[in-house]
Amino acid sequence: MSEIKVPDLGESISEGTIYKWLVNEGDTVGQGDVLAELETDKVNLEISAEEDGVITSILRQAGENVAVGEAIGIIGSGAGSQPQVTAAAAVEGAASSSAPAEPAASVSATAPEAAPEGPAAAGESNAALASPGARKLARERGIDLGEVSARDPIGRIGQADVKEHGAAAPAAAAPAVSAPAPQGKPEAAKPAAGKTQQPEDGKSVERKRMSRRRLTIASRLVEAQQTAAMLTTFNEVDMTAILDIRKRRKDAFKEKHEVGLGFMSFFTKAVIGALKAYPMLNAEIDGEDLVLKKFYDIGIAVAAKEGLVVPVVRDADRLSFPQIERQIGELASKARSNTLSLSELQGGTFTITNGGVFGSLLSTPILNTPQVGILGMHKIQLRPIALDEERMANRPMMYIALSYDHRIVDGSEAVSFLVKIKELLEDPESLLLEG
Known part of the structure; x- marks a missing residue:
């Protein structure tokens, strides 16, 4: 298994935006195959596979900003050979780098026993696996990463996970409100880019996200x-x-x-x-x-x-x-x-x-x-x-x-x-x- 990482983008460029993925999860790729296109302030760059394998996970989606060296996907060794590693086991393995590696077959079996107990430990695990963009977004919105669920197989939290958690939190807290309160618009209530809106005056508009180069x-x-x-x-x-x-x-x-x-x-x-x-x-x-x-x-x-x-x-x-x-x-x-x-x-x-x-x-x-x-x-x-x-x-x-x-x-x-x-x-x- 290897991570698909954002390559060095050149002088004075520290981040870019994923323009589009050219592969999907489950696709078989060979070394040198182009996996994704990355948009920077000046040019678009291609990200290629460093080894043969199968795309087991796409961690960052098109339109998301990513930093140099950040993992945006995972390449596994084969379609059926990817071990089912839990988030807790992945963190334990990262923290215990001095311990001898265990066979892949025993990882999922021992993970429940090795998983840290209690909310504090879970929060530390999630924070350790969160991407830089996810940690920044969580700080801005006051969200505890220990409460955020990850869709990624190895438990890595992305910006999309933080956004989903932030959107779900108000709905989950609604039954605890004793008296009805006026409902305000969410802080980030902007319509999705590329969607046609129908304002109150009946005139339609289209919202498009500006490209990194245009910005x-x-x-x-x-x-x-x-x-x-x-x-x-x-x-x-x-x-x-x-x-x-x-x-x-x-x-x-x-x-x-x-x-x-x-x-x-x-x-x-x-x-x-x-x-x-x-x-x-x-x-x-x-x-x-x-x-x-x-x-x-x-x-x-x-x-x-x-x-x-x-x-x-x-x-x-x-x-x-x-x-x-x-x-x-x-x-x-x-x-x-x-x-x-x-x-x-x-x-x-x-x-x-x-x-x-x-x-x-x-x-x-x-x-x-x-x-x-x-x-x-x-x-x-x-x-x-x-x-x-x-x-x-x-x-x-x-x-x-x-x-x-x-x-x-x-x-x-x-x-x-x-x-x-x-x-x-x-x-x-x-x-x-x-x-």
Whole structure:
């Protein structure tokens, strides 16, 4: 028998949420088989079986938060070979680690004699077997774990057991009330997620539980608004030259490099050129210090099903146009299939986000803290432009926006940074020299 435990989730991540189980109790599994999917703040991870066997118990259900190292299930050696170990016997075995192990056949027979007597002893046994989440929930609701029954074969108490006990306690105590009292709503009387409610006014609503990633996105966006002195400046770019290059070169580029020539490589190169000219946009604040970064890891915002993610193109200043396009394409594909690794999301010195693919004409992007700058791209739209005092022409124009942290980036520097990007994009040949 072995426990299915939450693996190490990476730097700064101590817990996750069980997204879904891919097996059921009683299923036979082999070593390396994927058992469950775990959702963290950044990515979803798979939990695999470490040995062959049968899923004898699922301790934590989908939607429950679990900590690194916590047991979420049990794998037994076979469908009919799992010994019937009582909770008391399991605790006794854990407490008497120095005693020789007894044969499996004798465990259930001797358990009643070895079981501790009295409510205090039972409470200690249950508390010892309770999961960290169950102990926390019991403390919050004032529930004695000694009174909670466990559904798990080895007597381990989970959050669901504590919740069921809390819901059953008021009902059990009702006959002892001598006089009828007004019935109030239970403390946790929220309807279950995913259920359609029918309020008193007759209008239906649906309650959905927010995913861990959506909660993290919400928290980080609010944090960025509250901690940074965020300001946005705007400019517009004439995309004529870039569109002309793409029109002339895209077929040969695709044939040679097996990747399309998009806009992101041009913008990535332009951002790098501007960061080299104005390095404060490539810095971050650490307490009372400025950390000036001498490398260029550019984050590219990608809209995935579970929410926005920002994978990072490492050392983008050393990459060619085909390499940038290829890496962005691969990272975007992984983001949409939910297969990004933590290392592909960590770090980043500056971020680019493209709302133009969804039709956005103008927006104010929010900082991806602790970065101090983010560039927003928008929809390309034909607009009449004055070429000089006498001539007008329709040109493909794009509004670009730079949000920056005014604590360390002055307004003049931010405006100059954006102008530099505009100049590089309108003269793409300069990207070969400065980007």
